[in-house]
Amino acid sequence: MTVSSLGYIVIESKDPAAWRNFGADVLGLMAVDTPDGGVRFRMDDRPFRIAIVPGQEDRFFAAGWELPSREAFDAAVKAVAESGAAVEHGSKEEAADRKVRALARCQDPSGNRLELYEGRVQDYTPFVSPTGVSGFVTGNMGMGHVVLPAPKVEETRAFYKTLLGFGDTDEMRVPIGVPDHPGLALYFLHCDNPRHHSVALFEAEIPGGLVHLMLEVEKLDDLGRCIDRCKRQGATIAINMGRHSNDKMVSSYIKSPSGFDVEYGWDAWQVDWTDYVPTKSEIFSLWGHPEMNGG
Numbered sequence: 006m007t008v009s010s011l012g013y014i015v016i017e018s019k020d021p022a023a024w025r026n027f028g029a030d031v032l033g034l035m036a037v038d039t040p041d042g043g044v045r046f047r048m049d050d051r052p053f054r055i056a057i058v059p060g061q062e063d064r065f066f067a068a069g070w071e072l073p074s075r076e077a078f079d080a081a082v083k084a085v086a087e088s089g090a091a092v093e094h095g096s097k098e099e100a101a102d103r104k105v106r107a108l109a110r111c112q113d114p115s116g117n118r119l120e121l122y123e124g125r126v127q128d129y130t131p132f133v134s135p136t137g138v139s140g141f142v143t144g145n146m147g148m149g150h151v152v153l154p155a156p157k158v159e160e161t162r163a164f165y166k167t168l169l170g171f172g173d174t175d176e177m178r179v180p181i182g183v184p185d186h187p188g189l190a191l192y193f194l195h196c197d198n199p200r201h202h203s204v205a206l207f208e209a210e211i212p213g214g215l216v217h218l219m220l221e222v223e224k225l226d227d228l229g230r231c232i233d234r235c236k237r238q239g240a241t242i243a244i245n246m247g248r249h250s251n252d253k254m255v256s257s258y259i260k261s262p263s264g265f266d267v268e269y270g271w272d273a274w275q276v277d278w279t280d281y282v283p284t285k286s287e288i289f290s291l292w293g294h295p296e297m298n299g300g
């Protein structure tokens with residue numbers, strides 16, 4: 006029942022055309038239009054890593070979590086069902102649409118939607134970035150990470166740990182400016198790959214259903230060129246460049262058409278979990294990220 010990686014995400018958008026421009030021209034992702042008026046983005050050899058589906062709302066719709074085998078998938082579905090959470094099996098058609106062999110849907114205790122899946126349907130189309138990004142760091146580490154709203158943060162953390170096999174990596178407290186308040190919890194969890202965290206849980210409601218999404222590029226020049234493209238394309242840089250304390254990621258945060266930020270990062274720590282001890286970090290960044298660290 007151990008999740009191996011964040012395989013894909015699904016975003017509902019009132020304006021897929023804005024996402025198409027943002028994804029291709031700013032982020033450098035390979036756009037594939039869908040017959041329903043949506044768009045999907047490739048980052049690597051997978052048929053898609055980000056699906057933008059047209060809808061009435063702008064919201065993060067679901068995170069797709071990969072299980073390494075049919076047995077692991079069945080065990081995860083059973084564990085979630087036995088916890089009392091509702092689990093719905095996806096149809097063959099729905100699995101085919103997600104380019105997987107088997108699919109199930111559920112929600113964590115804070116209401117974030119998950120799609121658990123196993124198997125990968127491959128079409129072997131090579132990834133070609135329209136802006137010349139040399140590559141995204143994906144493979145067995147998955148597509149990146151998501152930071153999800155989790156008002157019921159302790160229950161939600163337990164859900165990922167005990168039912169899906171995630172482990173603690175780090176935790177922080179986010180001050181809210183109230184004297185003697187401990188701050189809001191921010192828990193960083195890893196699954197079965199070296200990425201420092203594939204999900205983080207933030208103890209708050211967030212409009213749109215996502216704090217941020219992180220994509221990692223292979224070279225510093227890929228990050229620098231993306232910042233140049235933001236300026237040329239009129240995309241807003243919400244948080245300027247810095248290096249995070251916990252995962253050592255050098256990144257900038259770019260405002261997406263859905264309102265949440267895309268963290269565009271490079272050079273994150275790939276952790277060997279065999280001798281890892283979970284940490285509590287008291288600062289967000291080693292340097293930079295001025296908007297996050299009080300200017």
Ligand SMILES: [Fe+2]
Pocket residue numbers: 150152217218219268
């Ligand atoms: Fe992040």
